[in-house]
Amino acid sequence: ADVPILTIDGPSGSGKGTISRIVAQRLGWHYLDSGALYRAVGVAAGWANADLSDPAALARLARDTVIEFRTDGSAEPRVLVDGTDATDELRTETAGAAASAIAAVPEVRAALFQKQRDFLRPPGLVADGRDMGTVVFPEAAHKVFLSASAEERARRRHKQLSDKGLEVTIDVLLREIQARDARDAQRVVAPLKAAPDAVLVDSTGIPVEAVVERVLAMVTSPG
Numbered sequence: 001a002d003v004p005i006l007t008i009d010g011p012s013g014s015g016k017g018t019i020s021r022i023v024a025q026r027l028g029w030h031y032l033d034s035g036a037l038y039r040a041v042g043v044a045a046g047w048a049n050a051d052l053s054d055p056a057a058l059a060r061l062a063r064d065t066v067i068e069f070r071t072d073g074s075a076e077p078r079v080l081v082d083g084t085d086a087t088d089e090l091r092t093e094t095a096g097a098a099a100s101a102i103a104a105v106p107e108v109r110a111a112l113f114q115k116q117r118d119f120l121r122p123p124g125l126v127a128d129g130r131d132m133g134t135v136v137f138p139e140a141a142h143k144v145f146l147s148a149s150a151e152e153r154a155r156r157r158h159k160q161l162s163d164k165g166l167e168v169t170i171d172v173l174l175r176e177i178q179a180r181d182a183r184d185a186q187r188v189v190a191p192l193k194a195a196p197d198a199v200l201v202d203s204t205g206i207p208v209e210a211v212v213e214r215v216l217a218m219v220t221s222p223g
C-alpha cells in the first residue's frame with residue numbers, strides 16, 4: 001500500500017515544528033523539516049561565498065550540498081551540512097534570512113524537490129514546511145494548515161528570545177511578523193497558502209498537547 005503522508009504547513013511561529021515532531025514521534029513516522037533544508041542551503045551559500053543573483057550556481061549548491069539529520073536519542077536532531085555540524089548556526093536569524101532569500105529562487109526549489117521526496121519511506125512521513133501539501137506532497141491523505149494570530153506568534157517568539165536572555169519588545173516582533181506574513185503570502189514562487197484540501201487548525205490559545213491530539217485524531221480516525 002502507499003506510504004501514508006501527513007503535511008503540516010503554516011507560517012513561522014504557528015508551532016509547526018513542535019507539533020510535527022511530537023506527532024511524528026507518536027506515530028513512529030519519519031519527519032521532514034523542510035525549512036532546515038532551505039536553511040542548510042542558505043548557510044552553505046554563505047560558506048561558499050555564492051553569488052545570490054546566479055540561480056544556476058544556487059541550484060547546483062542546493063543539489064550538491066549533503067544535508068544529514070542525526071537523531072542520537074535526544075529530542076532535537078543534529079544537522080550536518082557537508083559533514084559539519086551546523087545545528088546552532090541553522091537556528092540563527094541570519095540563516096533564516098539566507099533561507100528565505102534562496103527559497104525565492106525557483107531553480108533552488110526544484111533542486112530541493114527530490115531531496116524532500118526522498119524522505120518518503122515506510123511506515124509514514126510527517127512533512128513540515130510551507131508548500132508540503134501544495135507542491136511537494138500533493139497526494140498526501142492528511143493535510144493540516146496550522147496558524148495562530150500574529151499577536152500569539154509574537155508572544156511565543158518573545159518568550160523564546162527572553163529565555164535566551166535577549167530583550168526585544170513584543171511590538172517590534174509583531175511588526176516583523178506582519179511584514180514577513182505579507183512577503184510570504186505575496187511572493188510569486190510557492191506563496192504560503194493552504195492547500196484546498198487542508199484542514200485549518202488555529203492554535204491561538206490552545207495548548208500544544210490539545211493541538212497534537214487534534215492532528216493525531218485526523219490521521220487515525222477511519223475515513
Ligand code: C5P
Pocket residue numbers: 012034035036038039096099100101103128129130131132
Ligand atoms: O520553517 P523555517 O523558518 O525553518 O524556514 C526557513 C525559510 O525557508 C522560510 O522563511 C521560507 O522562506 C523557506 N521555506 C520555504 N519552503 C519550505 C520551508 C521553508 O520556502 N517548505
